[in-house]
Amino acid sequence: MNYVVKTGDSLYSIAKRFGTSAATLASINGLPDQDVLVVGQAIVLPSTPDPNRPSIESNLYVEWYTDVPSETVIEKVRNVAAELTYMMPFAFDIKRDGSLTPMNWGSLSEIAEENNVETVIVLTNIEEGAFSDTLANTIFTNEEVKQKVFEESVKEANKRGTKHLHTDFEYINPDDREKYVQFLKEFREFAPSFIFSASLAPKTSANQPGKWYEGHDYKALGEVLDFVVIMTYEWGYSGGPPMAVSPIGPVRDVLEYAITEIPSQKVMMGQNLYGYDWTLPYKPGNPFARAISPQQAIQLARDRNAAIEYDEEAQAPFFNYWRDGKEHEVWFEDARSIQAKFNLLKELNLLGISYWHSGFDFPQNWYLLNATFRIKKK
Incomplete structure (x- = not known):
């Protein structure tokens, strides 16, 4: 089961709502900083594996x-x-x-x-x-x-x-x-x-x-x-x-x-197991997009104060941010996209x-x- 972070959420409040601990959520999701979440970020909640799973x-x-x-x-x-x-x-x-x-x-x-x-x-x-x-x-x-x-x-x-x-x-x-x-x-x-x-x-x-x-x-x-x-x-x-x-x-x-x-x-x-960070406006081959991991993408969204969106048709998360006067667009994988696969x-x-x-x-x-x-x- 996944939970999508909303404005005002903290890892502690999410953990309390679902009967778990912030430390458990941080461990499952690989969160280095329990105090900083990104709006739109998917959080995996702890679950017991089904003994009859394929x-x-x-x-x-x-x-x-x-x-x-x-x-x-x-x-x-x-x-x-x-x-x-x-x-x-x-x-x-x-x-x-x-x-x-x-x-x-x-x-x-x-x-x-x-x-x-x-x-x-x-x-x-x-x-x-x-x-x-x-x-x-x-x-x-x-x-x-x-x-x-x-x-x-x-x-x-x-x-x-x-x-x-x-x-x-x-x-x-x-x-x-x-x-x-x-x-x-x-x-x-x-x-x-x-x-x-x-x-x-x-x-x-x-x-x-x-x-x-x-x-x-x-x-x-x-x-x-x-x-x-x-x-x-x-x-x-x-x-x-x-x-x-x-x-x-x-x-x-x-x-x-x-x-x-x-x-x-x-x-x-x-x-x-990766996504890409494109510099906009897109021009073929100039420059090439940078490959990043899902963890790096989430950290980047934190650092740039960017809310994560989710494309329901593609079943994939993305966000935009600005750096040095240029807009960037990032597509990556998260709990929702991988569960769809x-x-x-x-x-x-x-x-x-x-x-x-x-x-x-x-x-x-x-x-x-x-x-x-x-x-x-x-």
């Missing part, structure tokens, strides 16, 4: 930008590991010769083992910081390169004690659509005891135009893979106009189409939910995830 699988992509995961990254993952089925350190980029870029996971494997979380080898066609269609073509068509990818991937998996391989190949040329499927079929034959999963672009039709979509054949990929992660986010993105990152209507449209091509119990909903997940009987990515704090999500679902462990 079981799902959950995944967290873990990304870092240093040689070894920092203590901050490690701590963020440790804090949520109890709510995870899978952990996907992002990522091993495949080189032109089929070898993999090195990765130092730090203590992520130990955290996974302590919490019965399955680690996963993630493979990408990223080259020089961007997804490469020509690299993907080389991986799919050069037999020597392909064989090295198979061997190196299984070697890394054995080294890290996992039998799960995940591909995130994006911006594949339409001509390579069937080659991607064949690549995965051959990969499965090479490593028959492994689980195979993949990330897919958010499509609403089989022949949807656009570079992100055309290389992904939902039906064929669904047949060869154990499960897929549909990237149901980035409608609002850093280079686009201000809007919800994952508005419920488009998310529903994508997932309803997906389960016509792939069994629902093979489909994971992708979910962003959980409800859709249940309605469509999906396998589970996959979060991008670990660098953003969203305590309400993890509390509500546990209250709404049982998380399967491997």
Whole structure:
């Protein structure tokens, strides 16, 4: 259950009204300052999980930008590991010769083992910081390169004690659509005891135009893979106009189409753990919006004395504020928006939910995830 803060509310008055304590509300909602609330802010109220709640699988992509995961990254993952089925350190980029870029996971494997979380080898066609269609073509068509990818991937998996391989190949040329499927079929034959999963672009039709979509054949990929992660986010993105990152209507449209091509119990909903702060007036690419966590968004609303509004159609919170003579617009996630996604997940009987990515704090999500679902462990 959620409560939306009104003028004159305090955490103490809300706690008293609902028979709990301000300290409990602060803990559940990750509030650093119990004395400052924002009008329009959603507060999660404590609840006892339903013993008959459905079981799902959950995944967290873990990304870092240093040689070894920092203590901050490690701590963020440790804090949520109890709510995870899978952990996907992002990522091993495949080189032109089929070898993999090195990765130092730090203590992520130990955290996974302590919490019965399955680690996963993630493979990408990223080259020089961007997804490469020509690299993907080389991986799919050069037999020597392909064989090295198979061997190196299984070697890394054995080294890290996992039998799960995940591909995130994006911006594949339409001509390579069937080659991607064949690549995965051959990969499965090479490593028959492994689980195979993949990330897919958010499509609403089989022949949807656009570079992100055309290389992904939902039906064929669904047949060869154990499960897929549909990237149901980035409608609002850093280079686009201000809007919800994952508005419920488009998310529903994508997932309803997906389960016509792939069994629902093979489909994971992708979910962003971040929002964006746009500078107005919007101009394409100038400047790009800044990614922020829900916690940062709420702190920003506090600091700028901005009331939070909620878009009922998108099922997402937003607010506007001014800084240095410029207006800003912020869209993010809160208890209401994530509960709407959980409800859709249940309605469509999906396998589970996959979060991008670990660098953003969203305590309400993890509390509500546990209250709404049982998380399967491997």
